[in-house]
Amino acid sequence: MTSPVPAQIAIPLIVFVAVVVLLRRVVLHHATVDRLLNRAMLWGVATLILLERGIAPQIGSLLHQLSMGTLLMEVAGLYGAARLWSGADPASAFARQRVYDLAGLAGAAIILAVGTAARQDGRLVGQSLDWPTVVVWSILWIPLFAAGRLSWRAAVRELRSDESGIAERIVYGTLLATLVVGSGGLVISAIQLAGPGATADPALARWAAPTFAVSALGAALLAVPLIAWLRARVGLDRAGRYCRRLRPLWRDLTAAVPEVVLEPGPQAAGSDARLIRMTVEIRDALMHLRHYLPEEAAGADHVEQIQRAIAARSSGAAVRTRRSGHTAGPPVGDIDSDLRLLLAMAREWPQGAKDVST
Missing domain, CATH: 1.20.1070 (Rhopdopsin 7-helix transmembrane proteins)
Known part of the structure; x- marks a missing residue:
């Protein structure tokens, strides 16, 4: 048979x-x-x-x-x-x-x-x-x-x-x-x-x-x-690609404002969860840094504003009271809107940390 x-x-x-x-x-x-x-x-x-x-x-x-x-x-x-x-x-x-x-x-x-x-x-x-x-x-x-x-x-x-x-x-x-x-x-x-x-x-x-x-x-x-x-797992999906694009920006911002870093998530967290976490941490860091932005930088582009704010915070500058509408970086909205703006900002962000004197 x-x-x-x-x-x-x-x-x-x-x-x-x-x-x-x-x-x-x-x-x-x-x-x-x-x-x-x-x-x-x-x-x-x-x-x-x-x-x-x-x-x-x-x-x-x-x-x-x-x-x-x-x-x-x-x-x-x-x-x-x-x-x-x-x-x-x-x-x-x-x-x-x-x-x-x-x-x-x-x-x-x-x-x-x-x-x-x-x-x-x-x-x-x-x-x-x-x-x-x-x-x-x-x-x-x-x-x-x-x-x-x-x-x-x-x-x-x-x-x-x-x-x-x-x-x-x-x-x-x-x-x-x-x-x-x-x-x-x-x-x-x-x-x-x-x-x-x-x-x-x-x-x-x-x-x-x-x-x-x-x-x-x-x-x-x-x-x-x-x-x-x-x-x-290897970061080849869309969320993984976005995470790689945001990483230089996220790295420098969380180094400057470490208190915005969230508690570590599960080791098996997927790229979607990592992307949301990075977006939230970057947004929170920008909210903190706006208080260190000198008045004379208000007319600069977003990247230069952020760099000046990082330099001011690193040098121990006092927290400033900002007038409404002056922010370090793009306005805060919903996650999807912020992600689009942050990806645009990440394209202009230098790969290494860069200090801008105040």
Whole structure:
């Protein structure tokens, strides 16, 4: 009994899916939906391994039926995640998931029961259009289409949303493509088995090939947040780039006014949190420095005003009472407005500290 997918194709795909699962469990295993997806993918890895029956061809029929059971458990996790995408209450997600898991286990038990004769004969369930095949198809197809329907509706809703950006549209478009591949594989499998001119398929490649394709596409889809996390960690995302642009300005201002530095945040804080923190600290430093700005510097540009204020504070100058409208740097507004102004100021800020005599 041969494996349905050549090893040179199957092994790299299994390794790829397994690596994505491992990395997601390390990096993205906090949100409820991520935990459900990670568990579903773990069952998916088991499904792919069991489908490669070359590891134990003498019990290939049993491995094939077990792969159907693990596929059901994978679909149970995907269905739970799809319910969350559809607006179900996250607080009761794991209570619902226990019900879905029990249904998956019950379906796996039924498959093993109706597949007893096939195991004894060394056949694969699904090779012929008999009653065990009809039972197995019903047990597999109903939850597959249920989970696919919810996922399809969620993806279409997000694609139609005006708030979805290009990256989000690519992700949801890929999800729709994955659902099309999976559904198409089921239809083609049914036609090949029950339609006219059915060809022999002793290894049931018509079952395994779509499963491998959907698993690979799904893993690629779920790897997108990993790539975003990695970009944020190395500072290649937009917030990280902004942080690098602001760093010389932030460094000199917080050195001049160290009391504005906030308490250290979590080590795992992302670049978005670092950007907000830098923006707030720069803004607070500017508010402090305006009290050290000499009157004669009021007409200077923002960068020169700040440098004069830093020099005055460093020399121990007395705090001055400023008239309304005289500030060191741009006016304080909302975070987004301030960020745009500070980025413009950072472009003119010297890379090294520069003292301007008063």
